[in-house]
Amino acid sequence: MTIANTPKPPYYAVIFTSLRTDGDNGYGAMADRMDELAAQQPGYLGIESAREELGITVSYWRDLESIRAWKANAEHRIAQETGRSTWYSDYKTRICKVERDYGLDDAFASRAE
Template sequence: MAEDRTGQLVVLFVSERTGDDAEGYAAAADAMDRLAAEQPGYRGIDSVSANGLGITLSYWADEASAIAWRKHPEHAATREAGRGRWYKWYKLHVADIGRSYSWSRE
């Protein structure tokens, strides 16, 4: 079950992939997931994709943590590779989480 995310920052990444270099994309995505998890202020990730469309939510302790991740050299290089190879387009939104709760069928 998801944890309470109240007070965290969420970065919403919505994208459509080109379909090119699926293996390279998967390797880069795995590497970025591992690298993000090592960053100060990282609080988790949720992601879903279907038919080339994807939504990834990454959670951060604060704005400074999210900005530091954006500026990380390996992340920046992978972002440029994504623009050149893997994405048709993407949109990124950043928001503060004012309320958070979850439910799960036992």
């Protein structure tokens, strides 16, 4: 796993937080497929995910239109429906505009100035 290499803001983040039901029930394979499929969508910028007790997946997108297109993707809609009926006991989706970002390299750069 790596940290997504996003462009200079602004861009958008979709934060999907979930609580899983018991058992895999095909979840792992579908999660891998959704990561692969999302990466093929126009406007996709990257993804970061941790799927343990509390699942958190953050995907990054160029604009709101790209997010809408991903939500409407036929294969993604099947995953959404299966998530509601089988994989999740609860979930929340949040869509945010990223206005600023920085990381370790930026911290070193600002100390040097």
